[in-house]
Amino acid sequence: MTKIMTATIVGLLIASLFLSSSGWAIAEDTRTPIKHVVVIFQENNSYDHYFGTYPNAANPPGEPAFTPLPNTPHANGYTPALLAHNPNLYNPFRLDRTQEILCDEDNNYHAEQVAYDGGLVDQFIQQTGSGEIDPHGVINCATGTNGNQTMGYYDGNSVTGLWNMAQHYAMSDNNYGTEFGATLLGHINLISGDTSGVTEDAVGGGSLIANIDAVGDDCGKPAVTQLTGKNLGDSLNDKGITWGWFSAGFKPTTPYNPVTGAPAVCGQKTSRTATDHASSAAYGAHYDPFMYYASTANPHHLSPATEAEIGNNGQANHQYDLSNFWVAVDNGNLPSVTFLKAPKSETGHPNDSSVLDEQVFLANVTNTIAKSPYWTNTAVFITYDDSDGWYDHQMPPIVNHSNDPINDFAATCGGDHVGLGGADDRCGHGPRLPLVVISPYAKSNFISHHESDQTSIMKFILDNWHLDFDDHKSFVNIAGSLDDMFDFGNHGNNPAICIDYNTGEVDPMSSCPNVELSGY
Helix, strand or coil, X not given: CHHHHHHHHHHHHHHCCXXXXXXXECCCCXXXXXXXXXXXXXXXXXXXXXXXXCCCCCCCCCCCCCCCCCCCCCCCCCCHHHHHCCCCCCCCEECCHHHCCCCXXXXXXXXXXXXXXXXXXXXXXXXXXXXXXXXXXXXXXXXXXXCHHHHEECCCCCCHHHHHHHHHCEEECCEXXXXXXXXXXXXXXXXXXXXXXXXXXXXXXXXXXXXXXXXXXXXXXXXXXXXXXXXXXXHHHHXXXXXXXXXXXXXXXXXXXXXXXXXXXXXXXXXXXXXXXXXXXXXXXXXXXXXXXHHHCCCCCCCCCCHHHCCXXXXXXXEEXXXXXXXXXXXXXCCCEEEEECCHHHCCCCCCCCHHHHHHHHHHHHHHHHCCHHHHHEEEEEEECCCCCCCCCCCCCCCECCCCCCCCCHHHHCCCCCXXXXXCCCCECCCECCEEEECCCECCCEXXXXXXXXHHHHHHHHHHCCCCCCCCCCHHHHCCCCHHHECCCCCCCCCCCEECCXXXXXXXXXXXXXXXXXXX
């Protein structure tokens, strides 16, 4: 008996060792039962734009119906006064499924600050509005600013899949963009919480406030932007935790030529399923934040040398094509920490994508995880990079002020710096964003009212794998916890559900369709 116990203990010790040469951890010590985190990072939607009337939907004929589960908790959404007597120039109005292709709003760092007007929240149409919707529901995207479209919102008859996920798992009505501003800021904050330390001060105050491509990205525009700090990938590498960022269209259609130096070309396009079937480039250069750091960049878009490299150190440097994700799940090689970027046609980004095309991607990913052996120990986070300038009635808590007279609006962001190294042009938090957590350990039909932001996901990952992150300027140092969205004492008993990627309704798991890979 003693020999058997000794052999068992030795075996367990060996199995817990890390293979430092490859960076691949055989076994990992985690704070919670969660062994895999999947982050689906979508595009440009505010909380009210998707959840303003949650859990109450209009349910008109011809649209998927939504009926809330009993005892659905109250969410911080629209009140009758906000719907009928809004302080903005136009009242909020419902968008239906025929209005799935919308105009792109204005998510400029300064414009969003002015829209909130120091807490009055009354300048959205003048500052971020772009596009008009007339009394007949006709959308005109050629009107420039002062557009009423920013006041439009969807309900559970269009955002049906997300609403059903929120019903069966956990969501937040108090989650924010880490800072005001556009796509790139949200992506950088997701993985580092620090938009300062720009090598070329071309975008304001030493911090990023606009979308500029990374230095050396073969598939981006010529750029001079690189960040010098540390990111989450560095911390994961330090401890040998497998991870990866998977972007649609990352694999080049014309590979980099090491002999001639000819850059890679990312020419893959995907089409919307909407009636116009418009196509767009699958890859967006400012949609991969790890490319902005020398330590985690893959500037020539090299593919992993072998399937076993996925999640580990190698020539791809943890940056992969989205197609590698489906292979990794199917072959039992999913990294511990996974970030997913949909093709542009399925990110939910207005104009490029649509609310219904986005649903296809969300359902495909969550159904794939739900049907896999990974379900039992995985947490899927669905959230967004920025609000796109869509109206949200909740004034964000300003936890870090900024006093740049050119780029900051004093009534909203002025005041003393609150820690974080004192770097200007990092005013936040920014607008409220959707956040849904799907897991067998997620609370069911639960709404978190605890304050969180984009760096709260990073905080969860750091804490779960006992990782260090020593950037004193990072918002992660003051990030709210997401723990209240989980019940780690329930033994992972929240069952998996299947989302119909056409209607967003809940289907039986026994008939859950296989992933729809067209366009990936």
